Amino acid sequence: MRSFPKLDRYILLKYxxxxxxxxxxxxxxxxxxxxxxxxxxFLGGHAPLKEVxxxxxxxxxxxxxxxxxxxxxxxxxxxxxxxxxxxxxxxAILGSGISYRRMLRPYLYGSTIVALIVLAFGNFLIPVNxxxxxxxxxxxxxxxxxxxxxxxxxxxxxxxxxxxxxYDSKTLRVNQFHRDVYDSCNRLxxxxxxxxxxxxxxxxxxxxxxxxxxTIDGQxxxxxxxxxxxxxxxxxxxxxxxxxxxxxxxxxxxLFHYIREEKMRGSAAVISAKIELYQRLLNPFAIIIMxxxxxxxxxxxxxxxxxxxxxxxxxxxxxFIVFMxxxxxxxxxxxxxxxxAVLLPQLIFGIIAVYMIRTAPK
Numbered sequence: 119m120r121s122f123p124k125l126d127r128y129i130l131l132k133y134x135x136x137x138x139x140x141x142x143x144x145x146x147x148x149x150x151x152x153x154x155x156x157x158x159x160f161l162g163g164h165a166p167l168k169e170v171x172x173x174x175x176x177x178x179x180x181x182x183x184x185x186x187x188x189x190x191x192x193x194x195x196x197x198x199x200x201x202x203x204x205x206x207x208x209x210a211i212l213g214s215g216i217s218y219r220r221m222l223r224p225y226l227y228g229s230t231i232v233a234l235i236v237l238a239f240g241n242f243l244i245p246v247n248x249x250x251x252x253x254x255x256x257x258x259x260x261x262x263x264x265x266x267x268x269x270x271x272x273x274x275x276x277x278x279x280x281x282x283x284x285y286d287s288k289t290l291r292v293n294q295f296h297r298d299v300y301d302s303c304n305r306l307x308x309x310x311x312x313x314x315x316x317x318x319x320x321x322x323x324x325x326x327x328x329x330x331x332x333t334i335d336g337q338x339x340x341x342x343x344x345x346x347x348x349x350x351x352x353x354x355x356x357x358x359x360x361x362x363x364x365x366x367x368x369x370x371x372x373l374f375h376y377i378r379e380e381k382m383r384g385s386a387a388v389i390s391a392k393i394e395l396y397q398r399l400l401n402p403f404a405i406i407i408m409x410x411x412x413x414x415x416x417x418x419x420x421x422x423x424x425x426x427x428x429x430x431x432x433x434x435x436x437x438f439i440v441f442m443x444x445x446x447x448x449x450x451x452x453x454x455x456x457x458x459a460v461l462l463p464q465l466i467f468g469i470i471a472v473y474m475i476r477t478a479p480k
Contacts, residue, residue, distance in 0.1 A: 125211065126224040132202075133228035136194040137187075144190065145179055152178075156259070163258030174254050177247035184239045188404040189435050191232060195225070195412030196431040203417055218478065222413065229409035233402035240398040241370040249367045267361050272383040274353055277301070285358045290317035292358065295326075297351060307334050310351065317355050323348045365391050370398055392456040393446050400460050407464060407471050408435065414474025438467050 152175075160170055202208050211221055265287040274280050274297075283294035292315045299308035313328040329344040360380070365387075368376055377391045411434060416427040441463040449459035 125216065125221070126227065129221075129224035130228050132198045133195065133225065134231070136198045137191055137228075137232065140190045140194050140197075141183055141187070144186070145182060148182060149175055149178075159259045165254070165258040169254065169258070173250055177250040177254075180239055180247050181244050181251075184236055184244055187232060187236050188401070188408045189439070191229065191405050192408040192412045192431060192435045193428070195409050196416040196427050199413055199416040200427045208417055218475075222410070222475070225409050225413055226406070229406040233405040236405060237399075237402040240401070245367050245369045245372075248364070252364060252367060265362075267358070270358065270361060272357075272385055274357060275382070278352070280353060280357070282358070285361075287355070287359060287362060290319070290355050291315070295351075297353065305334075308332070315351065318348065321348060322350075324351050326351075360385075361387075365394050370395060373398075389450055389456055393449055393460060396457050396460040397446075400464060403464050403468075404438070407468050408438070410471040410475055411467065414471065414478050417478050434467075434470075438463060441466070 159165075165174075199208075208221070212218060266284060267287070268284045270280070270282040270285055272280055277300045279296075279298045279300070281294075281296040281298075282292045285292050293313070295310075295312045295315045297308075297310040298306060301307050309332045311328075311330045311332075312324075312326045315324040315326050317324055326344070326347050326349050329347050329349060331342045333340045360376075360383075363376070365373060365376065373391060373395050377388055377395065380388045380391060412431060415431050415434070442460075445454065445459040445462050448454040449456045
């Protein structure tokens with residue numbers, strides 16, 4: 119019985135060490151290429167070396183690890199498990215009376231540890247990193263970031279519709295503003311139109327040009343006009359600024375509230391936000407799935423050795439990634455439910471993982 123914990127430690131250490139080494143090597147390579155690509159931007163924006171190293175790349179690394187960890191877990195598992203199979207260590211383990219299912223336990227431990235870390239990273243740490251990256255890029259790289267949004271249409275609250283031809287987030291100016299209020303029977307009862315409005319941060323009101331207020335009460339109608347006036351329109355710049363919000367900088371709790379608000383507003387951004395939230399919650403399972411597919415592929419001793427295992431494994435890994443991308447595209451531009459778009463690739467490749475484990479030589 120004492121040999122089982124030793125076996126667990128042996129495989130678990132190989133699992134984690136191979137993964138960390140693979141990630142460290144690829145991060146060094148990626149950073150090297152990224153520096154060569156962005157060097158002109160850094161110099162042109164006069165970004166200090168300290169800011170580049172500690173504000174940009176230190177915040178860049180967790181996002182990269184989170185995004186590519188399933189792929190590199192998969193490659194790591196194939197690499198060290200193929201070596202175990204090639205050295206007949208797996209045959210020795212099974213020959214000692216340990217079942218194939220029991221041998222998989224340390225793989226489950228390792229994949230669960232990495233999946234929990236990725237879950238915490240994706241839901242809470244990476245949004246903080248993305249905020250820092252946005253600040254850096256806005257200050258040193260994208261100094262002329264667009265602040266102009268056009269054709270805005272949303273529901274402010276149930277029964278209140280807002281339309282604007284354009285909004286400038288720097289000047290807080292809205293052109294061709296319309297606010298329509300409907301009753302419970304979906305009949306128009308109040309309409310405000312202005313050729314332009316500009317928010318006064320001191321008074322908290324809007325400076326309205328060509329203000330027209332039209333109210334309807336049954337058979338009675340009232341119309342008032344004013345060429346220039348300060349008004350409280352029941353809307354704030356934050357309601358317009360939501361169009362420029364980056365969902366990648368929100369933690370999952372903030373993202374959940376954002377989805378609820380945008381759903382009420384009737385915004386088309388809801389689908390992308392839901393996909394982002396579901397990916398954060400479900401994608402860590404891809405690490406466990408890819409681990410067991412990797413074991414199923416590489417625990418067989420073949421003539422081609424690790425080369426054959428890597429070829430089969432990388433083909434499956436990229437098929438998984440392509441499937442995930444295609445399903446999310448169908449959710450955004452088609453009729454596929456966002457939750458199913460994220461879950462479906464996991465289910466299909468989870469079934470493949472179970473099949474490969476069941477058919478692996480034991």
